[in-house]
Amino acid sequence: MITLTHFLLVSACIFCIGLYAVLAKRNAIMILVGIELMINAAILNFVAFSRYDKTNYGGQIFALFAIVLAAAAVAVGLAIILNVYRQFKTINPQNIHELKD
Amino acid sequence: MEQFLFYAFAAMAILSALLLVSIRNTARALFLLFIVLFAMAGLYLFALADFVAITQILVYVGGVLILLIFAFMLSNKELLADLQSTSQRFMSLPNWQSMSLSLAFLAVLVYSFIAWTKEAPEWMARAQADGSILSPTDDNIQTLGLKFMTQYILPFEIISVFLMMALIGAAHLSRREGSR
Amino acid sequence: MLPFFGFLMQAVLGKKSISGNIGLATIILSVCVSFFAVFLPVWNGAPLTERMHWFTVGGKPFYVGVMLNNLTVLMQLIVGIIALPVHIYSRAYMRNDPGIHRYWMFLSFFCFAMLGLTISTSLLQLYVFWELVGFASYLLIGFWFTKESAVQANKKAFIINRIGDIGFLIGIALVYTHCGTVDLGELFGPQGVFLPAVNADGSWLTLAGLAFFLGAMAKSAQFPLHVWLPDAMEGPTSVSSLIHAATMVAAGVFLLCTIFPLFNETVLLTIAIIGCITALSAAIFALGQYDIKKILAFSTISQLGFMMVGVGIGSWDTAMFHLATHAFFKCLLFLAAGAVIHEMAHFKATHQLDIDPQDLRNMGGLRRYLPTTFVCMTIASLALAGFPLTTGYLSKDSIVVQAFEWGFHLGGIYLLIPTTLAAVSLLTAFYIGRLLFKTFFGKFKFAEKLQKGELHDAPIAMTGPMIFLAACCLFPACSFHPFDYHQSWLLGEFHVKTAFAAVAEMHSAVPLVLTLGALAAWGVGWRWYVAKRYPLSKNNRWVRFATRQGYFNEFYQLLFVKGTEQLSRGVYAFDHYVVDGLTRTFSAATRRLSVAAHWFDRHMVDGLVNLIAGTTYYVGHLVRHVQNGQLQSYLGFALTVVVLGILYLIIK
Numbered sequence: 001m002i003t004l005t006h007f008l009l010v011s012a013c014i015f016c017i018g019l020y021a022v023l024a025k026r027n028a029i030m031i032l033v034g035i036e037l038m039i040n041a042a043i044l045n046f047v048a049f050s051r052y053d054k055t056n057y058g059g060q061i062f063a064l065f066a067i068v069l070a071a072a073a074v075a076v077g078l079a080i081i082l083n084v085y086r087q088f089k090t091i092n093p094q095n096i097h098e099l100k101d
Numbered sequence: 102m103e104q105f106l107f108y109a110f111a112a113m114a115i116l117s118a119l120l121l122v123s124i125r126n127t128a129r130a131l132f133l134l135f136i137v138l139f140a141m142a143g144l145y146l147f148a149l150a151d152f153v154a155i156t157q158i159l160v161y162v163g164g165v166l167i168l169l170i171f172a173f174m175l176s177n178k179e180l181l182a183d184l185q186s187t188s189q190r191f192m193s194l195p196n197w198q199s200m201s202l203s204l205a206f207l208a209v210l211v212y213s214f215i216a217w218t219k220e221a222p223e224w225m226a227r228a229q230a231d232g233s234i235l236s237p238t239d240d241n242i243q244t245l246g247l248k249f250m251t252q253y254i255l256p257f258e259i260i261s262v263f264l265m266m267a268l269i270g271a272a273h274l275s276r277r278e279g280s281r
Numbered sequence: 282m283l284p285f286f287g288f289l290m291q292a293v294l295g296k297k298s299i300s301g302n303i304g305l306a307t308i309i310l311s312v313c314v315s316f317f318a319v320f321l322p323v324w325n326g327a328p329l330t331e332r333m334h335w336f337t338v339g340g341k342p343f344y345v346g347v348m349l350n351n352l353t354v355l356m357q358l359i360v361g362i363i364a365l366p367v368h369i370y371s372r373a374y375m376r377n378d379p380g381i382h383r384y385w386m387f388l389s390f391f392c393f394a395m396l397g398l399t400i401s402t403s404l405l406q407l408y409v410f411w412e413l414v415g416f417a418s419y420l421l422i423g424f425w426f427t428k429e430s431a432v433q434a435n436k437k438a439f440i441i442n443r444i445g446d447i448g449f450l451i452g453i454a455l456v457y458t459h460c461g462t463v464d465l466g467e468l469f470g471p472q473g474v475f476l477p478a479v480n481a482d483g484s485w486l487t488l489a490g491l492a493f494f495l496g497a498m499a500k501s502a503q504f505p506l507h508v509w510l511p512d513a514m515e516g517p518t519s520v521s522s523l524i525h526a527a528t529m530v531a532a533g534v535f536l537l538c539t540i541f542p543l544f545n546e547t548v549l550l551t552i553a554i555i556g557c558i559t560a561l562s563a564a565i566f567a568l569g570q571y572d573i574k575k576i577l578a579f580s581t582i583s584q585l586g587f588m589m590v591g592v593g594i595g596s597w598d599t600a601m602f603h604l605a606t607h608a609f610f611k612c613l614l615f616l617a618a619g620a621v622i623h624e625m626a627h628f629k630a631t632h633q634l635d636i637d638p639q640d641l642r643n644m645g646g647l648r649r650y651l652p653t654t655f656v657c658m659t660i661a662s663l664a665l666a667g668f669p670l671t672t673g674y675l676s677k678d679s680i681v682v683q684a685f686e687w688g689f690h691l692g693g694i695y696l697l698i699p700t701t702l703a704a705v706s707l708l709t710a711f712y713i714g715r716l717l718f719k720t721f722f723g724k725f726k727f728a729e730k731l732q733k734g735e736l737h738d739a740p741i742a743m744t745g746p747m748i749f750l751a752a753c754c755l756f757p758a759c760s761f762h763p764f765d766y767h768q769s770w771l772l773g774e775f776h777v778k779t780a781f782a783a784v785a786e787m788h789s790a791v792p793l794v795l796t797l798g799a800l801a802a803w804g805v806g807w808r809w810y811v812a813k814r815y816p817l818s819k820n821n822r823w824v825r826f827a828t829r830q831g832y833f834n835e836f837y838q839l840l841f842v843k844g845t846e847q848l849s850r851g852v853y854a855f856d857h858y859v860v861d862g863l864t865r866t867f868s869a870a871t872r873r874l875s876v877a878a879h880w881f882d883r884h885m886v887d888g889l890v891n892l893i894a895g896t897t898y899y900v901g902h903l904v905r906h907v908q909n910g911q912l913q914s915y916l917g918f919a920l921t922v923v924v925l926g927i928l929y930l931i932i933k
Contacts, residue, residue, distance in 0.1 A: 002107050002147055005218045010111045010144065012210040014137075016203045017118040023199035023917050027127055029173060031913075033134055036165065037118060040141050043157075047150045051235045052228045057248050060241070061256075063145075063153045067160050068260050072267035074165045078172045079274035097910025198917055205924045213931065 007048035015041035028081045028091040032074060039070045107147050114140035131170055138162045149235045152242050347400045355601065356399040356535050359608050362753075364392050364523060366746030370616055371519040373743045374623060384424060384517070391417035391524065398532055403464045404453045407536070411449065411500070414532060415442040418524050422516040434512035441509045445499020449536075452492035455485050456543070490548030493540060494555075501533030501585045504559040510582055514574040518622060521574060522615030525581060531604045534588045538597045553593025557698050560586030564708035568715070571641050573618045576716050580665065581611060583709060590702060591680045594687040603676035606754075610664035610673055613750040617658040620743055621720060624651060641719045648721040655721050657747040662717050664754040666710035666799045669792075671754055677706065678792045703795065710799035714806035 014037055021034025043063045050059020081091060088096050114137055121133040138161045145154035228234055235241075249257050371388070375381050394417050398410035416439075423435030497503070502510040513525055537544075537552070544552070560583045567579035584607050591600030625644065648655045664673030684699035907918060 008214040016207040020203040021122040024196035047148045052225045075271040079271040082275045
């Protein structure tokens with residue numbers, strides 16, 4: 001019997017893995033990948049809860065929207081990475097520290 | 102049977118994700134992402150969200166992943182060289198602070214999920230009592246289409262405009278400045 | 282007052298007054314005034330007192346003024362009459378002296394002070410003049426101040442006088458405390474406050490009496506404060522004759538007679554004993570001296586001892602009597618000695634001999650060359666020795682007779698004093714005979730060097746006064762009866778009641794014994810000195826003892842001078858080691874303390890501050906990494922906080 005809890009646990013694992021990727025990777029593209037993983041985990045969460053919502057189908061609708069948004073985010077993110085590379089000649093976020101005081 | 106499949110898909114997703122964040126080689130990592138996304142789509146099916154699963158495969162795998170791979174493959178030689186010269190080893194050592202933070206988050210989430218689902222929220226219980234939960238024999242696609250055009254028309258339109266904006270913006274951002 | 286003006290005028294005129302006429306004029310006028318205007322009216326009459334308000338201390342007024350009674354006018358007259366011949370004599374004696382204007386100045390000042398002393402109306406005023414007299418004596422003793430010995434002598438005189446003055450002052454303070462007044466008239470007059478004060482509480486009486494006697498002791502050169510008088514002979518001889526023979530030294534006796542009612546039995550006995558000791562010791566010392574003036578100085582001390590005994594036994598009238606007569610013949614002795622010394626100095630200068638003109642051993646046989654001087658000196662010597670037909674006979678024998686009566690009255694050991702006095706009289710005769718014989722008889726020591734007419738008698742300015750004084754030494758001056766002193770008009774006016782009865786045998790026995798003794802002494806002296814049959818060897822121990830004045834000066838030197846030096850050295854050492862040592866220890870301790878404080882400050886206080894700064898720096902160094910521009914670390918920190926927040930919510 002697949003209960004809600006299973007889905008939630010899997011979602012939690014994926015989310016944390018994605019979080020790790022965002023925090024620890026030295027490659028900007030890998031950070032994007034991490035963000036994607038996190039969004040995917042959230043979508044899984046939505047979908048898991050949508051089983052109990054027959055009247056509104058809210059979970060599934062929002063899952064679809066989230067997928068679209070993720071795609072848009074990836075596109076823009078890549079464009080930004082390209083520009084950052086042009087500027088700093090590197091995509092290692094640890095070398096891009098002009099933001100500090 | 103169903104459970105076994107579920108566990109298989111779940112394991113595949115998690116393992117691929119773990120491998121994904123361990124590998125140094127970015128190209129191979131992207132292919133692992135491909136596997137993760139497929140596994141996730143399978144999991145959606147188990148949650149009786151077939152349209153979302155298909156959309157996931159179409160958009161994510163067929164769009165985002167292809168975009169990533171193309172962007173990665175078709176970028177400058179220097180970029181590639183830079184990316185590939187990060188390390189000689191296959192696996193990268195985990196960063197301890199990030200690892201501990203992730204594990205902390207995991208613990209928190211797991212604990213909260215388990216503690217929360219011990220007593221199901223009342224709307225879920227009511228829905229179950231009403232019998233208004235999804236069943237495998239429901240017609241999802243029709244209902245979803247209907248919902249899009251009636252209840253959720255506004256977000257639908259906004260999303261499309263937004264998507265257009267994002268694409269134009271990305272295209273503009275990545276345009277090589279001719280007048281520079 | 283007149284001599285004071287003379288002093289002032291001479292001080293102003295300075296070198297112009299070398300002739301001394303002003304001083305002379307003032308003294309003549311003084312004498313006339315004192316005799317005619319003062320002496321005659323007051324003698325035997327009622328006492329006169331004139332007072333003027335001087336100052337007030339805390340509600341108590343003090344007066345200055347003039348008091349004239351028998352005692353004071355007699356003293357005043359004596360001072361005037363002695364001063365006059367001395368002034369005339371000084372004109373010739375001090376001629377050609379470079380500091381002669383100073384001499385007249387000081388002489389007038391002294392006369393002023395002495396006259397003021399005699400007519401003082403209160404103890405305070407008397408003390409002021411007492412001090413002035415001492416000061417004048419200091420100036421005059423050290424007249425030839427270029428001589429080292431003169432300077433030492435006048436210092437010694439002044440210091441010893443000072444000691445006496447302390448006694449005087451203590452006495453005044455005691456009297457004032459207990460009687461409430463220092464005015465002589467109020468104290469001792471017919472309505473005097475003295476006796477009631479004594480009857481009220483007489484415990485202080487002995488102390489006051491002794492204190493006053495201390496003052497008189499220093500001034501009148503009693504044992505043991507007599508050491509200044511022989512050294513005071515460094516001054517000019519005329520000064521010695523006036524001051525140290527007749528007037529200043531008599532001031533002490535005058536004081537005692539003035540405050541006679543003050544003394545009780547104990548004090549009187551002390552006075553008598555000390556006077557006796559003085560007389561004896563001075564006579565012994567005089568026996569061994571070789572300097573003319575020193576012999577005369579010791580003779581003065583001895584006679585003052587006589588006078589003190591007179592006061593001590595209660596008959597101060599005889600003491601005053603002796604004072605008056607002694608003034609005349611002692612002054613004459615000094616003047617004659619001055620004439621001799623003058624001639625000897627001339628002789629020395631002419632022949633360029635290295636001799637002391639005052640030394641007896643250089644003289645001899647001067648009778649032929651200075652006849653007038655010889656005659657005057659003989660008369661004076663006879664008076665001193667106490668031969669009949671002289672005033673000295675009357676006064677000295679009066680004292681000795683009274684002493685014997687007193688001795689018989691008290692009996693026993695008290696007879697020692699009169700006996701001693703008698704012995705001293707014999708010694709007196711002996712030493713003055715010695716002086717006479719060695720100077721005027723025999724052969725002149727430097728006869729072979731002598732030229733004709735070189736040694737001659739003194740000029741008339743010097744011999745005139747001497748003759749006048751010689752006349753005063755003979756008996757008509759004081760009494761119309763040559764042998765009985767009770768009939769003396771001088772003595773009779775002091776109505777003094779003595780505690781003892783007169784013993785008639787004494788009146789005839791004592792003078793007889795003394796006269797015979799004096800003759801015998803002169804006989805022995807003749808044999809020894811003129812006939813040159815001297816039994817004792819030259820370096821006899823007793824003779825040396827007498828010559829060195831009983832080693833008294835050495836004793837004083839050791840005791841006081843060396844003692845003071847040791848004390849000062851000790852105090853200096855104490856100051857140097859203890860006081861300075863203490864200071865140095867404190868400063869060293871403070872320096873150590875400051876070093877410790879500096880260490881503490883540097884390591885503890887600064888260390889604390891540095892610690893805080895260091896900690897802040899370290900913490901900042903750590904926290905700096907929050908803002909390092911790393912995107913992922915920013916994210917990491919934010920998520921950490923989120924996790925912690927959620928954990929908190931869960932746990933709550």
